[in-house]
Amino acid sequence: MGGNGGSGTNADKRPNELLGSWFVRSGWSKGELARQVNRRARQLGANHISTDTSRVRRWLDGENPREPIPRILSELFSERFGCVVSIEDLGLRAARPSPSTSSVDLPWTGPQTVALLGEFSRSDLMLARRGFLGSSLALSAGPSLIEPMQRWLVPTPGAPAVPEPDSPLDSRRPGRLSKPELELLESTTRMFRQWDAQCGGGLRRKAVVGQLHEVTDLLQEPQPGATTRKLFKVAAELAELAGWMSYDVGLQPTAQKYFVLALHAAKEAGDRPLGSYILSSMSRQMIHLGRPDDALELIHLAQYGSRDCASPRTQAMLYAMEARAYANMGQPGRTKRAVRMAEDTFADAEEWDEPDPDWIRFFSEAELYAENSHSFRDLAYVAGRSPTYASLAEPLMRRAVELFAKDGEHQRSYALNLIGMATVHLLQGEPEAGTEYASRAMTVAKKVRSERVNNRIRKTVDTAVRDHGDLAAVVDLTEQLAVDLPDAEAV
Structure with missing residues (x-):
């Protein structure tokens, strides 16, 4: 049974x-x-x-x-x-899952954040092996998601003060971690992020979850205040990355839970720009799930919370995600305004004299073109497959593809934008060009373990078959799909 x-x-x-x-x-x-x-x-x-x-x-x-x-x-x-x-x-x-494992409405306190991070990462590692990962989780959306996230900016009443780095209290608390050990944790997180960009979320997800669990163990030990803050920052980055990798392989409730816990850890670290980045990841997931209104609420919360401390690169990324949300809501005027704000703010990043944190360095010129082109592409779909908006997307998408091809490191982004070019050409009634880009995307996808990439390729091929099924190039594309990206049952 x-x-x-x-x-x-x-x-x-x-x-x-x-x-x-x-x-x-x-x-x-x-x-x-x-x-x-x-x-x-x-x-x-x-x-x-x-x-x-x-x-x-x-x-x-x-x-x-x-x-x-x-x-x-x-x-x-x-x-x-x-x-x-x-x-x-x-x-x-x-x-009826227990609130501690399923709800996103969690207490905003340091000790409980550590406990929940440890509990969830341990369950993920253990239950994944037994085949029940995510079975006790449910996605939250609407007010049940947005209202708890709004508490990100609310000071926690009665929370004990965290000692400043030079506080005398630090000398009374024998920390186990040395500065080189902390730097090693930070460099390991950067390495995981690079692997994700190049190989997709499927290959290293468990390693990231395991590292997160180790960091939560360290947070349960007495540490100086400065060390505790850095550990919370590392935990926030690892939890966000675990969420992103889970999202990439299709584990949506698991991804959302990690994002929420990451935001809690970022608050404990006192890092509002990092919190805004985590909210942008949550926003991207909501767009994927057809909830652009929720996505917009999350992005506006991120912008409000980091408006006086985020770098121009981070602010440009938030504007680009705002444009994606407006596009999926079918609001062309606001989409175009947000696209312009993203472009103008990104230009300021060139003159920014402070180093950006590693988590936002992915937002390159290529990524800017990619996000803005996807906004116009999404707008074209919402507007009933409008060739007008598709024509606005095409030159931006083409430039993104060119830049990612030269980059060589962000293979998943390269594949996603090849798929984007395929969809744009299909929207413009150019199936031959569309199938060419879809074929190139499949070649790159074989190097990347990303169910998100694979699903988008399958949907693009489905669209080509529906609209141009008799075309020889489309027939060849379906045959390539069966060989390059077969269903699991055919393997």
Whole structure:
């Protein structure tokens, strides 16, 4: 029974009309949904899951599958429809996870942040091996997400003061970490970030989670105030990176939880620019999940919280993400204004005489072109596949592709922008050029372990087949897809 995800009690079953409605609108066959569930289960390490068409039929007939299948179905339908489709929306019985492991509304205190970071990273490492990663998590959206995040800027009442670096209190607290050891932790985080950019989130995610867990252990030991702040900063960067890698491989609830914990750690570190960067990652996830209104709230919170302390490069990145949110909301005037602000503010970064933190160095000229081109591309889709906005995206996207090709290090970004060029050409009614860029993207994708990249390629190929299925170049592209990026079941 466990291998098929059945509930074990089927008395008085009634057809699950909610699940049936989502299923019909998805356009999937029962076999296709079964294959997607199996593929996602294997990504989670849940190798005991083996679903087939008869099992899908039972779910539609009213059988309640065991975890993690309800969570998997929620993620699959959320991605299919570009919005959060909860377990309740699917008419499936939801488990009652404990607030300590599932909620994003967490206490903003240092000791509890350390405890929750340690608990969650340990669970991630342990449960991933047993095949239940993410089964107790649910995505938060709307007020249940935004309102807790707004407390990022609220001073914590009654919080004990953290000793200043030169405080006499520091000398009374024997810290275990030396300065070279702290620098090694920081350099290791930078190395993980480079690996992620080059190889995708799938290859080093567990290593990052393991390092995060080690840092939380250090935070539970007596340390001088300055050391504690630096450790919280390292923990915030590692938690954000663990969240980003989880997002990249499709573990959306897990990613959100890490982002939230990262924001808590950044607050303890007193690093508001880092907090704004974490909020931008959360915003990007909300755009991916079809929640641009939530994305805009998060970006505005990030801008408000770091307006007097973030570097021009960081502020330019926030403007670019603001443009993405407005574009997905179908607001061209505000999109164009935010794009201009991103460009103007990025120009100021060239004259900035202070070194940027490592976490924002990714936001290069190539990334600026990429984000702004994606804003116009997204606007084209929202406006009913508008060739006008696609034509605004095309030169920016082309420049991003050229710069990432020269860069050689950010392979995932290179692949994503090749896909972006493919979609722009498809929007402009140029399928031959679109298939050429999609083919190049597949070649790069084979070097990167990123489910996000793979899914975008599959969706782009689906679009090409739908609109130009008889074209020889599109037929060749589908054959390349079957060879280069086969479904897990075909491997």
